Amino acid sequence: MKLSAGIVLTGAVLLGVSTPAFAKTEIQWWHAMTAVLGERVNEIAVKFNASQNEYEVKAVYKGSYPDTLNAAIAAYRAKQPPHIVQVFEVGTQTMLSSGAVYPVFQLMKDHGIAIDWNDLIGPVKSYYSTGGNLYSMAFNSSTPILFYNKDLFKKAGLGDKPPARWDEVEAMAKKLVGAGVKCGFSAAWPSWTLVENMHALHDQPFADHANGFDGLTTRLQINGAFGVQMMELLQRGVREGWFVYNGRLNKAEANMGGGECGIFLSSSAYIGNLTRASEGKFVWGTGPLPRLGGYPQGNSIIGGATLWVMKGAKPEEYKGVAQFFRYLASTENQAWWAGVTGYLPLTNAAVRAMESSGHFQKNPQQRTAIAQMLGGKTTSNSQGIRLGNFVSIRDAIEEQMENIFSGKKTATQGLDDAVAKSSEILKEFAALYR
Amino acid sequence: MKRFVFRNRWLPYALVAPQVVITIAFFYWPAFDSLRLSLYRASPFGDRLIWAGLANFERLFRDPAYLRSALTSFVFSFVVTFAGLALALLLASLANAKIRGLAVYRSLLLWPYGIAPAIAGIIWLFIFHPSYGILPWLLSFVTAYQFNWFLKGWVAMTLIVMAAIWKQFGYNLAFYLAGLQAIEASVLEAASVDGAGPIRRFFAVTFPLLSPVTFFLFTLNMTFSFFDTFGLIHSVTQGGPGDTTSILVYRAWKDGFEGLQLGFSAAQSVVLMALVILLTAFQFRFAEKKVTY
Numbered sequence: 001m002k003l004s005a006g007i008v009l010t011g012a013v014l015l016g017v018s019t020p021a022f023a024k025t026e027i028q029w030w031h032a033m034t035a036v037l038g039e040r041v042n043e044i045a046v047k048f049n050a051s052q053n054e055y056e057v058k059a060v061y062k063g064s065y066p067d068t069l070n071a072a073i074a075a076y077r078a079k080q081p082p083h084i085v086q087v088f089e090v091g092t093q094t095m096l097s098s099g100a101v102y103p104v105f106q107l108m109k110d111h112g113i114a115i116d117w118n119d120l121i122g123p124v125k126s127y128y129s130t131g132g133n134l135y136s137m138a139f140n141s142s143t144p145i146l147f148y149n150k151d152l153f154k155k156a157g158l159g160d161k162p163p164a165r166w167d168e169v170e171a172m173a174k175k176l177v178g179a180g181v182k183c184g185f186s187a188a189w190p191s192w193t194l195v196e197n198m199h200a201l202h203d204q205p206f207a208d209h210a211n212g213f214d215g216l217t218t219r220l221q222i223n224g225a226f227g228v229q230m231m232e233l234l235q236r237g238v239r240e241g242w243f244v245y246n247g248r249l250n251k252a253e254a255n256m257g258g259g260e261c262g263i264f265l266s267s268s269a270y271i272g273n274l275t276r277a278s279e280g281k282f283v284w285g286t287g288p289l290p291r292l293g294g295y296p297q298g299n300s301i302i303g304g305a306t307l308w309v310m311k312g313a314k315p316e317e318y319k320g321v322a323q324f325f326r327y328l329a330s331t332e333n334q335a336w337w338a339g340v341t342g343y344l345p346l347t348n349a350a351v352r353a354m355e356s357s358g359h360f361q362k363n364p365q366q367r368t369a370i371a372q373m374l375g376g377k378t379t380s381n382s383q384g385i386r387l388g389n390f391v392s393i394r395d396a397i398e399e400q401m402e403n404i405f406s407g408k409k410t411a412t413q414g415l416d417d418a419v420a421k422s423s424e425i426l427k428e429f430a431a432l433y434r
Numbered sequence: 435m436k437r438f439v440f441r442n443r444w445l446p447y448a449l450v451a452p453q454v455v456i457t458i459a460f461f462y463w464p465a466f467d468s469l470r471l472s473l474y475r476a477s478p479f480g481d482r483l484i485w486a487g488l489a490n491f492e493r494l495f496r497d498p499a500y501l502r503s504a505l506t507s508f509v510f511s512f513v514v515t516f517a518g519l520a521l522a523l524l525l526a527s528l529a530n531a532k533i534r535g536l537a538v539y540r541s542l543l544l545w546p547y548g549i550a551p552a553i554a555g556i557i558w559l560f561i562f563h564p565s566y567g568i569l570p571w572l573l574s575f576v577t578a579y580q581f582n583w584f585l586k587g588w589v590a591m592t593l594i595v596m597a598a599i600w601k602q603f604g605y606n607l608a609f610y611l612a613g614l615q616a617i618e619a620s621v622l623e624a625a626s627v628d629g630a631g632p633i634r635r636f637f638a639v640t641f642p643l644l645s646p647v648t649f650f651l652f653t654l655n656m657t658f659s660f661f662d663t664f665g666l667i668h669s670v671t672q673g674g675p676g677d678t679t680s681i682l683v684y685r686a687w688k689d690g691f692e693g694l695q696l697g698f699s700a701a702q703s704v705v706l707m708a709l710v711i712l713l714t715a716f717q718f719r720f721a722e723k724k725v726t727y
Contacts, residue, residue, distance in 0.1 A: 066692045069478075073694075077480045094694060098479040182565065238585065246565065247584045248672055255565050392693035402675040406585040424493070428695060432475045432482055 024056040027320045028082035031059060032068040032305070033140075036272060040340055048327050055320035065091070065305065066391065072310065076100050081310035083321050086139060088305045089127065090390035093212065095308050096135060097388065097433045102309040102318070104325065105133040111322035115329050119347045123373050127302050127384030136306035137325050140343045142269035143300045144193040145368050146289055151282040152181050152262045162263070162287030166233060169263055169290045173242035176262035184242040187265035188250040191397040192303055193289075194265070195222055198230050200382040201289055203298030212386035216430050220422045222397070223415035226295060231404050231411035233292075238405045245405045248398050265289065267303060268369035271342035286368040288375075299376025301384050304343065335359070344369060388429030396421040465707060471700035478694040490701035499677055500685070500702075507660060507681040510595065514659040518599040519651055522606035523644070527636070529607070530614045540611065547604030551662055555669030558597040583671065587678030590671045594679055597670065598663050606651055613647035614640070653717050657710065682706055 033041045038061055045059040062068040065088040072085040087095055095101055108115055117125065117134055124138050148162045156172075156179035163169040173184030187193045199206040204226045207217040221227075237243025244261070246252035256264040257277030271286070278284055289300055307328075309321055327333060334350035337343065339359050345351050351370060354360060360367040376382065387393055397418045404414035440446045472491070475484045494500050529540055546554070561569050564582040573581060583590035617640060625635045641648075661683050667673060673680035673688065680688075683706060690699025 069694075070691055073478050073480075094478060098477065099481045100479040244565075245582070245584050248674065251584075254563075258566060260565055389693055389695060392689060392695060395688065395693070399674065399676050402585060406587070406675055408587075408676060421499075424497075425693075425695075428475065428493075428698065431486075432477055432484060 025054060025316055025320050027055055027057045027084065027317060027324060029057055029059045029084040029086075029307075029324075030062045030068055030072060030082040031086040032062060032065045032088075033086070034061070037140075037341060040337065044328070044333070044337070047333075048324055051327065052323070055323060057320075057324055069094075076310060076312070079312060081312050083313050083317055084137075084307050084309055084324075086305045087136070087308050089303050089384075090387075090394060092128065092136075092306070093386050093388045093390060093429075096130060096386075100311055101135065102311050103133065103135045104137045104307075104309060105135070107309055107318060107322055108325065111319055113322050113326050115326065116347075119349055121344065121346060121348060121351065121370075121373065122378050123299060123302050123376075123382075123384075124344065124346050126378055128306055136308045137328060138346045139305055139307045139328070140269070140337075140341070141302040141304040141346060142267040142343050143302050143369050143373055144189070144197050144265055144289060145268050145300075145372060146287045147256060147264040147266060147270070147274065147284055148287065149256075149259065149262050149264075149282055149284050151259070152176055152179075155179050156181060156262070160285070162285060163290055164287065166290045166292050170233070170237065170242060173237070173263055174240070177242050181260070181262050183244040183246075183255055183261040185237065185263040186244050186246050186252045186255055186261045188246075188252040188256075188270070189267065189303070190245075190248060190401050191394045192267075194230065194234065194401070195227070195397055196385055197289065197300050198292075199226065200298050200301045200385075201376070202226060202292060202295035203377070203379050203381045204295065205381050206385050207387060210380040211384065212388075213380065213383060216426070216433070217387050218423065218426055218430065220393070220397075220419045223412065223419050226292075227415050228411045229292065231401070231415060234401075235404050235407065235411055239407065243405075245402070268344065268366075269304070269342045271365050286365045288368065288372040297377050298382035299378050300372055301382060302344070302373075338366070339363075342366060344373070387426065388433065389425045392425050393422045396425065468700045468703045468707070471697055472704045474697045476696040476700075478696065486697060490697050491705075493698065494701055494705065499680075503677065503680050503682055503685050506591075506678070507683075510591070510598075510663075510679075510681055511656050511659040513595050514598045514602070514663075515652060515655040517595070518602050518606060518655055519648065521599065522603055522651075523610050523648075525603075526607050526610035526614055527640075529611060543607050544604040546600055547602070547608070549601065551601055551665035552669045554597055554601045555666040558593065558600075558666075559670055562593055583675070585675050587675055590675060590679050594663065594666055594670060597666055598659055601666065602655060602658055606655070609647050609651055610644065613644045617643050649717075653714065656713060656717075660706075660710070682709075 029045065031038075031041050041059050045057040048057050049055070060082070062071045068085065069087055069091055072082060072087075075081045081100070105117070120134075120138060123143070124141050125134070127141075128134055128136055128138055146162050150160060153160065153172075153176075156176045158172055158175060163172050169185055176184040196206060199222065204224065205211065205221045207220045209215040209217050211217070234243055238245060244255070246255050250266065250270070252264070253266060253270060253273065255261050256266070257274055259278070259282045274284065307325075309318070329347070331347065331349045331353050334345050334347055335353040335357070338345035338350060339354065345354055400409070400414040400418040403409040403417075404411050409417070473486060473488070475486045475489070476482065525543065529536065529543060549557070559567070561567050562581075562583070564570050564580070564584060570581050573579075580586075581589050583593055621639055621643075622635055625639050630638060660681070663681065664683050664687060667679055667681065667684050671679045673684050682702065686699050686702035686706060689695045689702065693699070
């Protein structure tokens, strides 16, 4: 049986938890950041460790987001949890319901550290707080934006302005294809950019109970008029050849980075990698997400991850975690982190610091996401999405998106099926946490 | 067979003990745990364990997607096994001929087996990727048809079938080669003398004599394609487009390790376990009778 591999891995994870033998109190921080981002995470730990001599933060890479969460779960069940674990936004409800976390607002209060939570930028605060309190430490947040390849725009005789509306996306993408461009329009993270964010951006409900903020969600609402219109547009895009679907997760980024796509939607955190991929090959720009006419103004929502504090550690260790979070929240660290990664600065103070240091003048692409978020309207439809078993639900949505794009199902039928499947998954979650 | 008798009563037990311990720790214990878990709704962090009876199984069999996935798995496994074995036998017969550079061909043919399924997936990704793969690029000169397997289920399925066959090819070939070399030349000569041509000789003599090997490889390839192709699918299609390449083991993994629906995933692995037991029992009971050792 191959499934036993999971058990073996669990065992390996347990062995990996080292016991501190230093005079300094060790704090384990498990994360899922790779490549450049992983280096930055290590840099944070090094800087914090150098700033004081009581605590030693150990940043440990644990694989992908699901891998990291699984590692933390296994460790928690073996009563050897890390102090801090980075969990992606879709795992928020799982963590909140887990009974395994020490809420961050409580931790800071218990240790007498005052952090001005109200200074957090609105969308980040709303996505991660419950009852006005922050349960996990905001860390890396991004939001989808539009990217466009300026060289291809020139080739197709288009101006140097990104499309602001979907009819413009369509018209421009068609022109691009007409000029011999392989991929007029494409998008990474399909469910996040094209379903979740499109609903929030147009102030349309994604799920009942205010997207899960007023109680456990029982049913998705993505098969309403707006959702269907959106999917029919994209289905037609595939049929007419101006939208090229390039797979789940961020697989489509390979096409944008390869200089094939004219217009592209992805996370603002893609700026760093696109900068590297396009160097000396093509010039690109960014713009806010395109809108459909006739719908009210909402806001785009965030993705990324937060840091959760696990139960089961010693008091002096929690003291160190609180100190570390104070460091993370500092304006200096926030401005640096956002500047070197492309993630959003999380506090208004950090935004101001980046403005005044001229960072956005030098890196105008990094302003797009901030401007989009701060210019939007946070409503019950755009504060975020909080679902139990969200990972499986996203999967169910993307499965049906593929069935719609390939023409196997109509938009209505596909979305209805996604809703039905999700209800089933949500019902299970409710049965577990009733 | 010669019967060997241990003088020391405990020695034989001591000798098999490590294997027994490993089997219990890594096979029986997880298997029983899955069985137990499949009857519960379990929270990821282990704080909630609610008796669910057969609810997980009920949910499974009510889901048309799951039944579709079962069908997909069987089709996939049979195609991979039959096509894979046929191809391996054909090439083994050729590689068994006396030609120059034989050793080189043989070693080259064995290579793919040394590659992990996930890596094999990545290699195939580079060949077949709709935009940066070399094959779609070459095909674009021949036909305007878009082989985009992100959206075309049959292309995705063909792709992983081919990759799985290729991955398993070296292994199958090695066994067939060894089998062919074990066939005594005199038997084939006798057939020649009786006037049998090469094709007749193959089907009347070689193939029946290879039946133990075929039987062994059949069982092995079925289990390989049923379980071990997980890495391949994970790195190439992630079960898509839609759910066209979601075989049972991939679904179980996804619901358990990504979706964190532990009880539901356990129920799926129990079904898988039952299938394997059935499959193996069936093969040993019926197929073995047809095998000439």
